[in-house]
Amino acid sequence: MYGLYGGEDIGWIRKFTMVVKTVAQAEGISLEMLYVGKSNLKENVGRNICTITVDGLSHTMQEMEFISLFWARLESMWHSKMKYCKSIENDWIVQEIDAIHEERVMEAYQNLIRLMESPHDDNMNTLRALIYAKNNKRVLVAGSTRKRVKLDVLRRKIVLLLISDLEVSEEELFGLKKIYQESHQNPTRTESQYEVVWMPVVDVRTTPWTEEKQQQFEALQGMMPWYFVYKPSMLAPQVIRYIKEVWRFNKKPVVVALDQQGKSVNKNALHMILIWGSLAFPFTRDREEALWREDSWRIELVADTLHPAIPTWIEEKKHICLYGGGDIEWIRKFTLTAKAVAEDAGIPLEMLYVGKSGPRKILRNIALEKLGSYALQDLNHINFFWTRLESMWHSKLAFNSTIESDVIMQQVLTILSFDGGEQGWAEISNGSEIVARARGETILRVLGDYDMWKEYVNQEGFTTALNDRLKYHLYEHPNLNSMIISRPIFYPTIRETVVCAECGLEMEAH
Known part of the structure; x- marks a missing residue:
């Protein structure tokens, strides 16, 4: 009998492998276990593989490429089944793949929550967790030049995450675009020291990525003077879940403000930006409350x-x-x-x-x-x-x-x-x-x-x-x-x- 398992917590891995071996021995079962854990942080998986191997906890895939191939094959199986209109209810292979995927997403989601609540020296840990940048690739496109750039261009900057689906209209973008361009005409001003990144929320696992959607995506990119992700798949399922459950995104565009350390300081700064423009800087809830105290109906x-x-x-x-x-x-x-x-x-x-x-x-x-x-x-x-x-x-x-x-x-x-x-x-x-x-x-x-x-x-x-x-x-x-x-x-x-x-x-x- 063979068993696959994963996870990042080495303490849990020790307990799990010990308990499973004890149960198998008591039942007279010949059991071989293989670690196939995955993480956005490559070093975490490498460290776990080394510990599992040295301590003899179970078998492991010695090369990271083999683990990546394992998960890539699961994703391919899913998309192949969905291509031929196989529903989860009627296909046991899809059910198994989906169950494995959901467990992996839940674990990654909990890790993301812990990371977002932890203090950081700068905003890079947060941004890399939100936008999948494997091997430090150029995952962003600069709206001003249309060239791909790395996440490092946002280091220690206030970042506004524009979150929407592909149904956002030009009218909805007009106000934010107008304010962004006006504030960045003089880049030396304090109020100009921020960047906007568009994060399109499209769950490519459940929503087929058609040519029509690609054209829709490219048309929206053409309206934007700020940064945007190279493709929607840069947002992992746990990130999409975090956006919907913690930041309460539900179809209507929102703008989440992150400070220089990557901490979320306003779950939706869009309204204050549209009302006060660059005066809303640095886009915190405290700033929004202060602006209302200072303002009147005029x-x-x-x-x-x-x-x-x-x-x-x-x-x-x-x-x-x-x-x-x-x-x-x-x-x-x-x-x-x-x-x-x-x-x-x-x-x-x-x-x-x-x-x-x-x-x-x-x-x-x-x-x-x-x-x-x-x-x-x-x-x-x-x-x-x-x-x-x-x-x-x-x-x-x-x-x-x-x-x-x-x-x-x-x-x-x-x-x-x-x-x-x-x-x-x-x-x-x-x-x-x-x-x-x-x-x-x-x-x-x-x-x-x-x-x-x-x-x-x-x-x-x-x-x-x-x-x-x-x-x-x-x-x-x-x-x-x-x-x-x-x-x-x-x-x-x-x-x-x-x-x-x-x-x-x-x-x-x-």
Whole structure:
């Protein structure tokens, strides 16, 4: 009778071989044992082979190449069976191979957990455990040069691991790509001292690697200016399991931040990066919490990434109007009315369309008819505006903030509710301070009735007069349950009704 076994713990190997020999002898069984252990660290297996041989614990494969061949043959048998559509349930060979593989993965997974929780002098042990770099091969590709490089290029650097499957879209990458390229324009800045590595999660054992998937993989590589693994198989099964179970990856892209010693300091820094850009450096949870303490609901937080002129408008104390909606007739009336009121009131007004309801056609009409001050032609910037709002929501939720107690969550929810359909909406700031927001029908009616409250502009100022009139209008025309917000996937904790930040009334969520 023959028995195969493996493992890295030499203490366990001693106990196991002794117990098995004792049982075999008691039962009168002739048993020969062969050690076929495997590890990402070649020296560990070599050390075990030497100890087993010297102490006479069992037979071993004297050459590492034979052990590698053993595991390679098992993998080939698996893929051959799967190629001919053999299921695990109906094929005992596949079952045996799968059982051996699962035991090996479990052991490697436990070792990976211990390694990730241990202190290190630099980040190389962590990175080599996460990205299989046998014989120090060039397992990364530099996005800037498209040349293969070794993991050593990341030594003692803060590393952001971009983790996704192959379904990630160009829109999802836009914000991170924009921030990465801007921060690396001046590589001497402290905020530039980090690198991004894309780790595509594809379990090649269970998902056939087709030509279509290869093309999909290469297309995503072409969008990325940062490092990425040479091929998805560089991520071992235990690493994929760690990513899913410890870092909670589940289809939506995440960015795990590792410090210079390879310690995970943020399981998902993506939202803070999209919100604050390079200010998020060094991407720790503590830094994210500190940024929220320092920030407030102001136009810089909401829209400073939309247009390069916004910082200048803020500095010059201009009124900035962000508006949206899919009804071009409302947009025509609103922009013309707002411009006329601003001219009569003597206030500088800049208008920027950021609606997500059919924006391509709307943007074309705005540009052709010159309805607003500026019309963004790149839809990615508009998508990024909404993505950042969603990131604010997710980031706040991660710190257990609630709608009832957090002003920013209330404001984010209100804006997200505005553009749920064709109806228009507007938010107006005076310099940095956001001073008014309303739905399309409300803001258009109040501005249309400007002659009724313009006398208060000279007495109280435009901002105060506008706000007072909006409050009066909402008081005279209470919406109560007519203000309905859609409940997207990222609102798992939202109540059936929430208080509207626009008027203080309850909105129904559905």
